[in-house]
Amino acid sequence: xxxxxxxxxxxxxxxxxxxxxxxxxxxxxxxxxxxxxxxxxxxxxxxxxxxxxxxxxxxxxxxxxxxxxxxxxxxxxxxxxxxxxxxxxxxxxxxxxxxxxxxxxxxxxxxxxxxxxxxxxxxxxxxxxxxxxxxxxxxxxxxxxxxxxxxxxxxxxxxxxxxxxxxxxxxxxxxxxxxxxxxxxxxxxxxxxxxxxxxxxxxxxxxxxxxxxxxxxxxxxxxxxxxxxxxxxxxxxxxxxxxxxxxxxxxxxxxxxxxxxxxxxxxxxxxxxxxxxxxxxxxxxxxxxxxxxxxxxxxxxxxxxxxxxxxxxxxxxxxxxxxxxxxxxxxxxxxxxxxxxxxxxxxxxxxxxxxxxxxx
Amino acid sequence: xxxxxxxxxxxxxxxxxxxxxxxxxxxxxxxxxxxxxxxxxxxxxxxxxxxxxxxxxxxxxxxxxxxxxxxxxxxxxxxxxxxxxxxxxxxxxxxxxxxxxxxxxxxxxxxxxxxxxxxxxxxxxxxxxxxxxxxxxxxxxxxxxxxxxxxxxxxxxxxxxxxxxxxxxxxxxxxxxxxxxxxxxxxxxxxxxxxxxxxxxxxxxxxxxxxxxxxxxxxxxxxxxxxxxxxxxxxxxxxxxxxxxxxxxxxxxxxxxxxxxxxxxxxxxxxxxxxxxxxxxxxxxxxxxxxxxxxxxxxxxxxxxxxxxx
Numbered sequence: 001x002x003x004x005x006x007x008x009x010x011x012x013x014x015x016x017x018x019x020x021x022x023x024x025x026x027x028x029x030x031x032x033x034x035x036x037x038x039x040x041x042x043x044x045x046x047x048x049x050x051x052x053x054x055x056x057x058x059x060x061x062x063x064x065x066x067x068x069x070x071x072x073x074x075x076x077x078x079x080x081x082x083x084x085x086x087x088x089x090x091x092x093x094x095x096x097x098x099x100x101x102x103x104x105x106x107x108x109x110x111x112x113x114x115x116x117x118x119x120x121x122x123x124x125x126x127x128x129x130x131x132x133x134x135x136x137x138x139x140x141x142x143x144x145x146x147x148x149x150x151x152x153x154x155x156x157x158x159x160x161x162x163x164x165x166x167x168x169x170x171x172x173x174x175x176x177x178x179x180x181x182x183x184x185x186x187x188x189x190x191x192x193x194x195x196x197x198x199x200x201x202x203x204x205x206x207x208x209x210x211x212x213x214x215x216x217x218x219x220x221x222x223x224x225x226x227x228x229x230x231x232x233x234x235x236x237x238x239x240x241x242x243x244x245x246x247x248x249x250x251x252x253x254x255x256x257x258x259x260x261x262x263x264x265x266x267x268x269x270x271x272x273x274x275x276x277x278x279x280x281x282x283x284x285x286x287x288x289x290x291x292x293x294x295x296x297x298x299x300x301x302x303x304x305x306x307x308x309x310x311x312x313x314x315x316x317x318x319x320x321x322x323x324x325x326x327x328x329x330x331x332x333x334x335x336x337x338x339x340x341x342x343x344x345x346x347x348x349x350x351x352x353x354x355x356x357x358x359x360x
Numbered sequence: 361x362x363x364x365x366x367x368x369x370x371x372x373x374x375x376x377x378x379x380x381x382x383x384x385x386x387x388x389x390x391x392x393x394x395x396x397x398x399x400x401x402x403x404x405x406x407x408x409x410x411x412x413x414x415x416x417x418x419x420x421x422x423x424x425x426x427x428x429x430x431x432x433x434x435x436x437x438x439x440x441x442x443x444x445x446x447x448x449x450x451x452x453x454x455x456x457x458x459x460x461x462x463x464x465x466x467x468x469x470x471x472x473x474x475x476x477x478x479x480x481x482x483x484x485x486x487x488x489x490x491x492x493x494x495x496x497x498x499x500x501x502x503x504x505x506x507x508x509x510x511x512x513x514x515x516x517x518x519x520x521x522x523x524x525x526x527x528x529x530x531x532x533x534x535x536x537x538x539x540x541x542x543x544x545x546x547x548x549x550x551x552x553x554x555x556x557x558x559x560x561x562x563x564x565x566x567x568x569x570x571x572x573x574x575x576x577x578x579x580x581x582x583x584x585x586x587x588x589x590x591x592x593x594x595x596x597x598x599x600x601x602x603x604x605x606x607x608x609x610x611x612x613x614x615x616x617x618x619x620x621x622x623x624x625x626x627x628x629x630x631x632x633x634x635x636x637x638x639x640x641x642x643x644x645x646x647x648x649x650x651x652x653x654x655x656x657x658x659x660x661x662x663x664x665x666x667x668x669x670x
Contacts, residue, residue: 049563052563052567053566054563054566054567073566073569074563074566074567074569075566075567075568075569075570076569079567080567081563081564081567083560083563083564084560085558085560086560087558087560087561087563087564088564089561089564089565089578089579090583091582091583100565100568100570100578101567101568101569104568104569104570104574105569148564148568152568160560
């Protein structure tokens with residue numbers, strides 16, 4: 001990485017005797033869009049609050065633009081923050097909300113006005129400037145909240161689940177808008193979410209967190225295709241990955257009555273090479289129809305349940321005595337009890353050691 | 361598909377929909393439930409309203425009429441003389457200056473006490489809710505404990521303390537006492553209110569570079585009108601109605617209105633002028649009463665805004 005924008009070194013955070021973050025190290029590049037992804041309680045928002053300076057760290061250092069800001073006030077760190085609940089000051093107009101931080105920084109009036117005009121133009125909220133937040137829709141409020149970070153012309157934007165309070169359609173719209181904004185401003189952005197779609201679509205790199213530790217830090221492609229452990233594999237991807245319990249013996253994987261060759265599988269260098277293991281198969285990597293014959297592994301299954309979702313249909317079944325589900329095209333006609341031949345390629349699967357759940 | 365849509369629009373279906381119960385459940389105006397409910401409400405209303413009625417009626421009568429003994433009958437000749445006398449001539453002990461002196465004393469006690477106690481308590485509550493400092497919980501627990509200590513226990517120690525700092529018998533001393541005694545409950549009130557405000561607002565303001573006082577005055581205060589109203593009502597009525605502190609910590613020159621009222625009503629010489637007593641009592645109660653009338657709606661809104669919960 002050429003230039004680091006935010007650098008977190010050996011960060012610890014305790015609430016009383018509870019360790020929330022443990023020896024956390026993270027370097028975020030200049031202009032990078034980093035997503036902190038994890039289920040609730042994993043410490044991702046806590047980490048963001050530490051970067052913002054809203055929480056005092058118990059140990060370690062935080063650098064922003066090569067400046068040690070560990071002991072500095074949030075306003076002195078060169079960050080802007082957007083919150084899930086928008087956190088707009090209800091008694092001020094949109095203009096008042098945007099100018100509050102600038103007034104606190106004692107900027108001259110004409111400079112404040114020009115900065116607000118610029119931010120309002122970027123976010124297309126000019127007609128709303130004299131309204132109170134109560135008179136805005138959810139999407140407009142979130143735009144104003146982004147504007148409040150924008151006017152301060154900071155180096156780093158922090159987003160704390162900014163789209164979680166919006167309905168599905170607006171969320172998709174604003175997601176695109178945030179991405180566009182990032183392309184336009186080229187600021188460093190750190191974005192906390194529990195929504196994997198947001199993470200996959202927005203991120204340059206994703207940091208998946210669990211129990212205060214970063215499980216994997218990689219670009220979305222890598223995270224999706226080569227998850228480092230079973231937790232990451234199960235967390236990313238919708239519908240979730242199938243896990244088949246079996247044994248790796250030499251060059252093959254055996255589960256129940258199914259044995260498959262692993263010659264094409266790309267074993268990781270530091271993982272276990274054999275023994276009990278989980279085979280992770282993504283539902284969208286399972287094929288039916290004429291494509292089956294090209295796949296190294298084939299089997300015949302019985303449809304137990306299916307969920308038509310329009311574009312796809314999800315089929316639930318049993319494979320080698322274990323629950324299994326896979327995705328077929330939405331135009332396929334299926335009935336409960338149908339026998340279907342399926343096939344998949346172990347090269348696109350993931351193997352995890354049974355005990356450590358690490359990638360093999 | 362076509363058949364279905366036609367069937368739903370045709371007559372037989374809508375006719376069938378009208379059979380059996382449909383629409384709102386019919387309710388009788390004079391059901392047993394309603395008679396019981398409104399009957400009880402009426403009785404309770406009368407129970408509370410009759411004393412007030414008797415007071416108003418009696419205060420408008422002359423003494424000869426009162427002596428006839430019909431306390432419920434309206435005045436035959438309306439006279440405001442008892443009111444004038446209660447305000448400016450009634451005797452409180454040695455002096456005969458009516459309630460007016462006590463009224464102004466009460467104003468001079470209530471206004472600064474209310475302002476000081478609310479100003480301090482709101483900052484206390486804000487600090488406790490938003491700026492978690494070391495020992496905040498201990499401090500808060502002590503404060504809550506203070507709210508439950510009976511006042512009588514502290515009467516005499518405070519007399520000594522006031523005497524030592526030379527404020528015993530002075531209005532200022534009473535103002536200090538009222539401000540301090542209002543602190544536990546008001547701090548609790550404000551703390552709970554500020555805790556109920558979204559924490560992210562506070563965080564956003566910090567990111568925007570506002571400090572302790574900046575956030576208090578520009579973010580928290582404008583959002584807290586309801587709770588300030590509640591606190592004002594609580595304090596005005598509480599301090600205005602106070603008798604114990606007033607009689608203990610002030611001298612005759614500085615007696616508040618409640619003490620003056622007591623002295624008028626309990627003065628033992630001469631005839632007991634019921635009409636003057638009634639007028640004096642109503643005059644004394646008028647301030648809290650009008651506060652409720654003016655701000656009752658805000659009061660309810662403040663309570664409903666989560667002010668008094670947990």
